[in-house]
Amino acid sequence: MVDIMDSQFDKLTTRLDGFMDVMGSSNAHFEKISSIIERQVIAIEKRNEILNNQVEIMRRTPSFQYTEDNIWEMATQFVPSVPLGGTSSSRGSKRKAPMVDIMDSQFDKLTTRLDGFMDVMGSSNAHFEKISSIIERQVIAIEKRNEILNNQVEIMRRTPSFQYTEDNIWEMLSTMNIQEDTLMEQ
DSSP states (O other): OHHHHHHHHHHHHHHHHHHHHHHGGGGGTTHHHHHHHHHHHHHHHHHHHHHHHHHHHHHHSOSSOOOHHHHHHHHHSOOOSSOOTTOOSSTTHHHHHHHHHHHHHHHHHHHHHHHHHHHHHHHHHHHHHHHHHHHHHHHHHHHHHHHHHHHHHHHHHHSOOOOOOHHHHHHHHHHTTOOHHHHHHO
């Protein structure tokens, strides 16, 4: 029984190790999920402890209640010295088998669910990689845009912003010897 439980826990820890490998860099995103799984493992360990206690109680409890009537019936019955075919010689093995089967089925369900969960986590990691590369490209594009905007701001700072009035324009035209008549023709 202990060997079966040890092998099942080894399988479980192997699955959990695989789960942690799949988690990889996205561990921060899945802290809540890992705490839930940890609580599930603790619950399974408690359930196994309860099952072990029940098996121990079943071992200690006699399978037959003796009464005075039963003793007289047993005394008159023939009991062969060799057990009949199909029965086990160890005490309580028939009672332990259903418990072991129950535990095996529970561990199989758990490992199946963990395998499915690891598959989902693996595919979600691929999606996270795509999303992170898209976000990285967006950040690069935003940085380039900010750089362009900064360059434009620098150019605008270096360029004097002078408001020309009509008088200023006429003055400039007269210094360039451009007549008013010529302006009207154009």
